Amino acid sequence: MSTSTAGRPPTALVIEDDDTIGRHLESGLRGNGYSTTWCRTGSAGLMAARHDLPDLVLLDLGLPDLDGIDLARRLREDLPELLIVILTARTDEIDVIAGLDAGADDYLVKPFSMTVLLARLRAHLRRRPPSEAQQESGPIQLGALTVDTAARRVFVAEQEVPLRTKEFELLAELARHPGSAVSRETLMARVWDENWFGPTKTLDVTMASLRRRLHTAEATASRTVHLPQITTLRGHGYRLDPAPSR
Known part of the structure; x- marks a missing residue:
């Protein structure tokens, strides 16, 4: 099970409007020790991030109300230490680069494996202590x-x-x-x-x-x-x- 730097279970915020993917992410994360909140719109996700201060956000770019790239930028400005992983069905490299340049730490192209996602999150959440x-x-x-x-x-x-x-x-x-x-x-x-x-x-x-x-x-x-x-x-x-x- 993953743990945060404070020893507690890491908190994850999923911002995803697709019911199937959202449920899959929510159950997969909870089953691997993450305290998870799922929001279906960008505005709800932004409010939850500001209120709950999660350790990480899984952010879908194709949201119904807000542009995902703009939301990534706003999340980064509000929460500089937040881990942001973009989930996207877009395969064009320019979209991926735009997301990373907006402040995201990583991305996964749909469809993706939960095993790969969990491994990526473990890699990001581990912090090398300074010598x-x-x-x-x-x-x-x-x-x-x-x-x-x-x-x-x-x-x-x-x-x-x-x-x-x-x-x-x-x-x-x-x-x-x-x-x-x-x-x-x-x-x-x-x-x-x-x-x-x-x-x-x-x-x-x-x-x-x-x-x-x-x-x-x-x-x-x-x-x-x-x-x-x-x-x-x-x-x-x-x-x-x-x-x-x-």
């Missing part, structure tokens, strides 16, 4: 970029940069090894889970969003700054390189 060295170390300073792993805050010069959970963890992992190549497999294992087997498109979209946020912070800083650059290593992974001299 003693990471707990004891102070903020990582790389030029104008500061990554405070203890406080989970990022600064460009004196300006704080708001990052989503996975964006922060990706940056922190690269910042711990500046100038060194970090493989995609390592990033998936350390930021998502060591047994992760989902699509690496999640990594690509999260990395693209992280880059945009850092670029915006660099461009709007109160003084001229040049940040370390995230370099893509084709066929391998990424590397955080020192800020270019200009």
